[in-house]
Amino acid sequence: MECFFWTVGVVSEPQYDSCRVEITKVGTLITVIDDVYDEYGSLDELIDFTDAVKRWDIDAVKHMPEYLQLCFRTLYNTINGIGSKSSIAKDQEIVQVLAKVWGELLEAFLLEAKWTHNKYIPTLQDYLENAWRSVSGVVILTHGYFLINKEIKKDVVESLEKYNELLKWSSIVFRLCNDLGTSPDEIERGKTANAISCYMHENGVCEEVAREYITNLIDEAWKELIKAQVTCSQESTNAFSDMAINLARISHCTYQHGDGHGAPDDRAKDRVKSVIIEPIPIKDNEKTTP
Numbered sequence: 001m002e003c004f005f006w007t008v009g010v011v012s013e014p015q016y017d018s019c020r021v022e023i024t025k026v027g028t029l030i031t032v033i034d035d036v037y038d039e040y041g042s043l044d045e046l047i048d049f050t051d052a053v054k055r056w057d058i059d060a061v062k063h064m065p066e067y068l069q070l071c072f073r074t075l076y077n078t079i080n081g082i083g084s085k086s087s088i089a090k091d092q093e094i095v096q097v098l099a100k101v102w103g104e105l106l107e108a109f110l111l112e113a114k115w116t117h118n119k120y121i122p123t124l125q126d127y128l129e130n131a132w133r134s135v136s137g138v139v140i141l142t143h144g145y146f147l148i149n150k151e152i153k154k155d156v157v158e159s160l161e162k163y164n165e166l167l168k169w170s171s172i173v174f175r176l177c178n179d180l181g182t183s184p185d186e187i188e189r190g191k192t193a194n195a196i197s198c199y200m201h202e203n204g205v206c207e208e209v210a211r212e213y214i215t216n217l218i219d220e221a222w223k224e225l226i227k228a229q230v231t232c233s234q235e236s237t238n239a240f241s242d243m244a245i246n247l248a249r250i251s252h253c254t255y256q257h258g259d260g261h262g263a264p265d266d267r268a269k270d271r272v273k274s275v276i277i278e279p280i281p282i283k284d285n286e287k288t289t290p
Helices: 002-010 014-040 043-055 066-085 091-117 124-134 137-148 156-188 195-203 207-235 239-254 266-277
Strands: none
Touching (some): 002 239, 002 266, 014 066, 014 091, 014 137, 043 066, 043 091, 066 137, 091 137, 124 195, 137 156, 156 195, 156 207, 195 207, 207 239
């Protein structure tokens, strides 16, 4: 339900119902595999798993524990299925792009796992250089790009590159909102690197000061995101740039009162109910006869 709520926030238009279904699957996979890297996998297992995904080789996981084989098979079948449902380019070409962004995501997950294993706290700059990738915004939006584009274009894969800045700044807003909402729980679980802890460690300041600084960074990231959107809109107007903006918006919504995705409280649950489950009442205005 939390993954679907994300998807409704990213792409809400009625004509994109199938896109919401597929991105919900992607969000669920991201959530589960992120937990594997944070909590369950040994460092050696994670290195092998990352390598297998980067090679997109189903045979590479045969020697791995059953839970990792299940993760890879599910990922492999889901992404291949999404590729086959797209009509905008050759299926295999799309799958290669999707597999590439998944490999890059897991490389970012792996670096954070190594930091935690070694109890290492990077500088904020080094952290963010990896963290805007590890937050998964690029993976979500890349899948969305192929799912909402229905026109057959030979250069559709290449044209994705013009959105690099849009993907980056949307992901940075996503990451910083995520860290503001989840840092207390992550610190308690022993995860060493997030924006709050990195700034505190690097500058010797308290959590309150660090939170204020990160909040200001979010404002600056929004300015860059709007610049990127304007640049893209000058070339063409399409739903994809709106998706990137909406990803940043739903990040604020999800982490407004804490971790509304991983540990939703009553406020988060009420929000899901009001948006997805409970009908919106519509009252007809009674016409009076003059």
